Amino acid sequence: MKFKKLGDMLAATGVITEEELQYALKKQKETKNRLGKELIEEGIITEEQLIDTLKLQLGLDSIDLTKTLIPNTLSELVPKKIANNYGLVPVKLEGDQLYVAMSDPLNFMALEDVKAVSKKRIIPLIATEESIQRNIASLYGNEGAARAIKEMKREIHDAPVVSILGDSFASNIIDNDDQSAPTVRLVNSLIERAVIEHASDIHIEPNEKEVRVRMRIDGLLRHIMTVPKDLQASVLSRLKIMGGMDITERRIPQDGRSNARVRSSEIDLRMSTLPTIYGEKFVIRLLDKNTQLLDKSKIGLKDEDLEKYMQLISQKSGGVVLIVGPTGSGKSSTLYTMIRELNTEQTNLITLEDPVEYNIAGINQVQINEKTGMTFSGGLRAILRQDPDIIAVGEIRDGETAEIAMRAAITGHLVLSTIHTNSAVSTLDRLLDIGVEPYLISSALNGVISQRLVRKICPNCREEYIPSDEELYSLGLSSDTQHKFYHGVGCPHCFGTGYRGRIAVFEILTMNKRIKNAISFGAKREEIAELIHNDRKFVSLADNCRKLVLEGITTVDEAKRITNSEDYDYEN
Numbered sequence: 001m002k003f004k005k006l007g008d009m010l011a012a013t014g015v016i017t018e019e020e021l022q023y024a025l026k027k028q029k030e031t032k033n034r035l036g037k038e039l040i041e042e043g044i045i046t047e048e049q050l051i052d053t054l055k056l057q058l059g060l061d062s063i064d065l066t067k068t069l070i071p072n073t074l075s076e077l078v079p080k081k082i083a084n085n086y087g088l089v090p091v092k093l094e095g096d097q098l099y100v101a102m103s104d105p106l107n108f109m110a111l112e113d114v115k116a117v118s119k120k121r122i123i124p125l126i127a128t129e130e131s132i133q134r135n136i137a138s139l140y141g142n143e144g145a146a147r148a149i150k151e152m153k154r155e156i157h158d159a160p161v162v163s164i165l166g167d168s169f170a171s172n173i174i175d176n177d178d179q180s181a182p183t184v185r186l187v188n189s190l191i192e193r194a195v196i197e198h199a200s201d202i203h204i205e206p207n208e209k210e211v212r213v214r215m216r217i218d219g220l221l222r223h224i225m226t227v228p229k230d231l232q233a234s235v236l237s238r239l240k241i242m243g244g245m246d247i248t249e250r251r252i253p254q255d256g257r258s259n260a261r262v263r264s265s266e267i268d269l270r271m272s273t274l275p276t277i278y279g280e281k282f283v284i285r286l287l288d289k290n291t292q293l294l295d296k297s298k299i300g301l302k303d304e305d306l307e308k309y310m311q312l313i314s315q316k317s318g319g320v321v322l323i324v325g326p327t328g329s330g331k332s333s334t335l336y337t338m339i340r341e342l343n344t345e346q347t348n349l350i351t352l353e354d355p356v357e358y359n360i361a362g363i364n365q366v367q368i369n370e371k372t373g374m375t376f377s378g379g380l381r382a383i384l385r386q387d388p389d390i391i392a393v394g395e396i397r398d399g400e401t402a403e404i405a406m407r408a409a410i411t412g413h414l415v416l417s418t419i420h421t422n423s424a425v426s427t428l429d430r431l432l433d434i435g436v437e438p439y440l441i442s443s444a445l446n447g448v449i450s451q452r453l454v455r456k457i458c459p460n461c462r463e464e465y466i467p468s469d470e471e472l473y474s475l476g477l478s479s480d481t482q483h484k485f486y487h488g489v490g491c492p493h494c495f496g497t498g499y500r501g502r503i504a505v506f507e508i509l510t511m512n513k514r515i516k517n518a519i520s521f522g523a524k525r526e527e528i529a530e531l532i533h534n535d536r537k538f539v540s541l542a543d544n545c546r547k548l549v550l551e552g553i554t555t556v557d558e559a560k561r562i563t564n565s566e567d568y569d570y571e572n
Contacts, residue, residue: 006035006106009057010045020044034104037129048460051126054105060124063091063101065131066496070139074098077118080140086110089127089135090118097121103129137196140189183238186227191269193224194286195262200328201286204239206232206279218455218502219328232279239282243271250280257355270355287357296337299330300504304539308508312447313338318412319446320405322396324421330453330504331418332357332394338416339363339392348387352379353394368394376401384408393417399435406436409444423541424448424509425529428519442520448509450541452562453502454554458494462486462552471556475546486552498555505548505562507541 007021016024016039028038039045051062074090077098083089086107092099098120102110105124115122190213194202199215204227206212211227227235240247243256256271270285301309312321321338323331336358343349343362354368354376364386366379376393377400383391384404396402396419405415421427427448431441467485472478488498509515515531523531532538545559 006054006104010039010050010053013053013056015049015053016044034107036104047128051128054126058105060105060126062126063099064491065089065091065101065127065135066490068135070135072139075139077120078114079117080136082110082113082117083136083140086113087129087132088114089132089139090114091125091135093120097123099123099125101125101127101132101135103127103132133196137193183231183234187235187238187242190224191260191267191284191286192262194284195265195267195288199286202284204235204282204284206276206281208278211235216328218497218499219453236273236280236282239271239284240273242269245271245273251275268357296341299334299337300506304537305506305508305544308447308510308537309449311510312449312508313342313414313416315414315446318409318414320409320415320417320444321446321449322427323416323418323449323451324424324427325451326420326422328453329451330502331451334449334451334504335392335394335416335418336360342390342414347389349390349392350383350386350388351392351394352376352383353392377404380404380408384413388413390414390416395419402431402434402436403440406440406444409446410440415444422450424450424507424538425525425532428528429525438519438522442511442516445511447511450507450509451504452541454505454545454548454558454562455499456501456503456553457486457555458488458491458498458500460500461488461491461494461498463489467556474556474560475549483550484552485549485556487555499558503548503553505541505544507539507544509538 010016011018011021024038028035036050040047055062068091070091078090088100088102090098091101098118100122102124105126111122194215197217199217201216203214210229211232213224214221215224237247242258245254245256254273258269260267265288268287272283273280323334325331350364352366356365356367368374391413396417409415421430464484464486469479490496490498494500518528518531542563545563548554549556549559
């Protein structure tokens with residue numbers, strides 16, 4: 001095989017110009033990325049253009065790893081360290097020929113190293129980098145987990161649980177090697193796979209005969225693997241040591257926290273246990289500290305919603321702005337976006353959080369600690385004595401906190417907070433239910449931002465289709481609509497799901513005089529809801545979902561999934 005320089009190949013085929021090549025080469029010296037990755041990250045080429053060029057110039061085949069079942073035995077031919085270092089994964093063995101999927105088949109050193117360790121003739125195949133990383137995690141994670149489970153089963157009857165667990169996990173590097181204890185390797189492989197899959201949570205759930213492991217990816221739980229029941233105590237003890245919990249306590253819920261480095265990512269792990277009839281259920285929330293806080297344009301705010309958002313956070317006379325939605329709807333991200341937007345040298349902005357998820361320079365961030373008496377209500381009282389301009393309360397959980405926040409807003413402070421409700425209308429019900437007086441709500445509340453997260457159609461496998469009458473009816477559209485509809489058919493980029501990434505969808509209520517007066521005079525929920533829906537400026541969550549479907553950003557199924565509530569009716 002004759003090797004050519006990638007840049008020369010791309011320039012020769014007209015995919016990039018010589019100026020773009022020189023720019024990418026200059027940036028490459030700073031980032032240390034491979035040239036192909038640098039060109040993609042700079043937006044000069046797409047991954048499809050890169051693959052097409054390599055196929056054409058080198059005469060190589062590409063492979064769809066989402067449709068390829070890789071035998072676990074191939075992990076014995078190519079060590080995980082080589083697979084990670086070079087971004088490749090073995091996919092098939094035929095006689096003395098080993099087929100290897102690579103994102104950079106021009107890497108001569110990678111091919112030579114794989115040839116040396118495998119003692120096979122190497123046939124390179126081209127695949128997307130993301131699909132390769134996912135299959136590395138799956139192949140070596142499954143193999144490593146299976147091997148760790150076998151070793152644990154051998155050791156479990158000969159040694160106490162704690163003796164095989166190793167030292168505290170805090171600030172550790174997640175990198176399985178043969179020197180680690182099997183329990184450590186098993187737990188590390190789960191965390192590493194969760195990071196590569198961009199999972200937000202890991203669920204470890206004991207059942208009667210086994211322990212189920214699931215991960216929440218793009219908002220939905222997916223089954224990953226099962227662990228034998230007799231290894232349950234070992235795994236949970238390891239996790240408890242990681243989180244600084246009491247490994248002898250199994251009867252009451254516990255919370256823990258740990259930090260870890262997975263490859264180049266700093267990950268914050270929030271842990272919690274819950275006793276069940278079959279043992280303790282363990283949930284780990286993963287927060288990537290390297291993730292940049294989003295700005296308002298990147299979380300999905302646009303047009304009228306963006307205008308109303310800016311109106312709410314620009315109130316000079318103070319007031320309360322509430323961000324609402326169920327768990328996992330992106331409320332914290334929107335709150336941090338607001339905080340970042342309002343963070344200026346002239347402003348005293350203080351937050352009250354449980355826990356502090358992101359550290360922001362220039363912000364006074366306060367961590368809730370109920371054991372020492374630092375509660376939301378107590379902390380809010382203390383903050384009011386610190387000459388604040390803007391107060392951000394992580395969550396309003398009770399009437400006392402809500403009332404203090406409302407009174408602070410009346411005295412000229414801008415108060416930002418979140419609350420668990422389903423919609424703008426139900427937020428007003430919730431405030432009344434926890435004991436906030438109607439006159440306080442009408443005087444202090446500036447607006448409510450209700451939101452959900454919807455999965456976006458994968459741009460690489462997005463295709464047009466003809467919707468059914470049922471789908472059209474669910475969106476409030478007639479069968480003769482001229483709009484185009486799209487869905488994802490599944491590809492290596494989205495791992496066959498048809499979706500890639502998520503975006504927030506909003507309904508933003510700005511309080512007007514009619515709504516404020518209705519609340520103040522104790523109007524019924526139905527009357528307030530009618531006033532809100534009759535407000536020309538109000539766009540419901542369902543209507544915004546419909547817009548995303550008609551713009552080809554998400555699907556009808558996603559819109560139906562997140563608006564499956566009596567509060568959202570397209571007929572309104």
